[in-house]
Amino acid sequence: MTLLLADDDPITLDSLAACLQPEGFRVLLAKDGTEALALWQKHQPDLLCLDIMMPGVDGYEVCRRVRAADAQVPVLFLSAKSEEIDVVVGLRLGADDFVRKPFGKHELIARIHGALRRVSGAKKASATFTLGPLRVFPAELRAQRDDTAPIDLTPREVSILQLLHDRAGQALSRDVFLDVCWGLDYMPESRTLDQHIAKLRKKIEREPEEIIETIRGVGYRWRGSASAR
């Protein structure tokens, strides 16, 4: 999942990257509108987060040009401007959401999920897999238990669940998780994995180790079930 982030404030740009990368998002950083347009054309990201006030080409113009070429890709404005007129202009240009500063990581991720969910809702049909009572929609970054509201997942969480699903019944070591889910570009400490698993369990489990089982001294496992395949 690739996100394009454009903001003329380098600290904001760096902070956004620091928040989203650990969640498994691949981020493209642009310090102005011109760079944002170039990166968008080159990489065709899955979602754009744009500041409005940027030197040269502003966020509105970037949105206008992106929308002219692609009516589907989700666009979010992240702005300190929050007057009604700013929001209205942004939404009329085809933006999916308008996130007012200040915001925290969790709010931002929730808004990103919301935008992705609406787009995937429009696209319909995508590949899914199940882990016991949980049905996972990887493209939409969400999971669903039969009787509850959708559960938002980060790309990292989706890849963890995907790995557990693909190797059902196997005890997977921390290194396997780090290799597969984090890759070579990032060297997290093994504690990072534990934190992710803890967060993930909080989201998807109702009883301790309902889905993800801890194998002491090794790592984690999903026992698997006939209905899961």
Added chain:
Amino acid sequence: MQLPRLTLALLLALAVCITAGGVLVARREVETRLERDRISHRALANSLQSEVRRLEELYQSHLERTGATLTQIWRDSNTPRQLAETLTGIQRVSWLYWRSASPETHLSIGFPPATPLPEPTLEKEHTGLPRPRVLLDAKMLFRDAAGESSGWIDEPGKPLLFYAQKLGTTVVLTLDRAAVRDAMTSRLRGWKDLQTMLTGPDVFRTETGDVLHTAGTLPATPPDVIMPIVSRFGSWQLASWDQREIRAAYHMPTLAGSMALGVLVALGGLSLSAQQRRAAKIAAQRVSFVNRVSHELRTPMTNILLNLDVIEENVPQAGAGRFSLIREEAGRLSRLIENVLTFSRKEEGRLKLQNAPCRPVEVVNRVLSQFEPALARRGISITRTHDGPQTEISLDADALSQITANLLSNVEKYAPEAPATLHTVQNDHDFILTVTDNGPGIAEPDAQRVFEPFERLDDRITAGVSGTGLGLSIARDLATRMGGTLVLRSATAGACFELKVPVEATHHE
């Protein structure tokens, strides 16, 4: 900027009214009379009087001749009647005798009048039937009994009489004064030359007002000069008017006073309007400054919050202790900035909400999760419950988030060391959020006051609780703009705030 303009317009209008009123009060119309030539006027009156006198004399000469003739023909009634009828105005012919046994004789001419005419008589005592009489003086009538005499008997209280005496027989003619006057009036009316003699505005009329001749346009005011034309039978009037000029004059002290007052009011209006404009500008600048500063605070605030999240996930036990305090304070600062910005937008009339699809339960939970550490630190155990579906609806998530945060912030400030509940209900019509605490509660008299901006309950300020006094005011305003309500429900203990907003389903589900 509407008020200064309105003030200026009102005071300028008042100034114009005062000045105009002063001009009206000070204005006086002065009439000047230009006297006409009185000599020619008098000459005309004399001419008229001469004409009337000539007619009178002509009539008298006829009477003398007729009277003298009648003294001779008293035995027959037809001849005297025919003779008398040739002259206008004779109503009765009476024959009276000097020292004679012949009875007094009376002959009525023409139609008998409505009231019986008194009979001229020399008899001091009544004979026959009682009737109205005019007692005449025999010595006067027969002072020249051997010769001839004639003359008028025109005395107050008696009809107009003319007598002619010849050799001891007197004929007394009872005359109708009005008939003779009318005949003369008719003669004067037909006098064409008179019309050319009037220059105008003049009128020649009878004493009862019948106009015989007129010249010029007659004013409605009484005439300036009236010259009477008098005869025994009646009178006429030659009336004339002088020329008049009307010009406006002003009472200078009144005029100057009203103008000075008008100028003062206008200057006062200009000054007051300028002051109001200046005050409005200063207020707008103040709001704008607060707006700009708060706006500029948002980007660094975002950076702080994002980095706190990053640190929290990478530093062991970051979620507890002093780090948690930093997060809470950052959250508090964010809410403060948001409240100040919302308030200044409201003051500038630019606060409008933008509905978008969202799950209100998630919005509320997200806010609650931000408050959980702070609530736990103050010994507040909050119970979260929800009834109904958790589907997506269309509303302004930021507004809902701000209202929830302001309500929870109140719980954190005012109801420590006690349990609290946050209950939400979603149904087909409404989304209802109820926050109940077990703090000191809010007394009935203060129930409305807590929703006023900058209002804070006194004992709580002295108790050391911080705040701007904007939270509940903004929360209620936002609730109203969402088409809903925010009310303080009566509770047995503590405070219970209920937000109720209408639900508009989206088609994303």
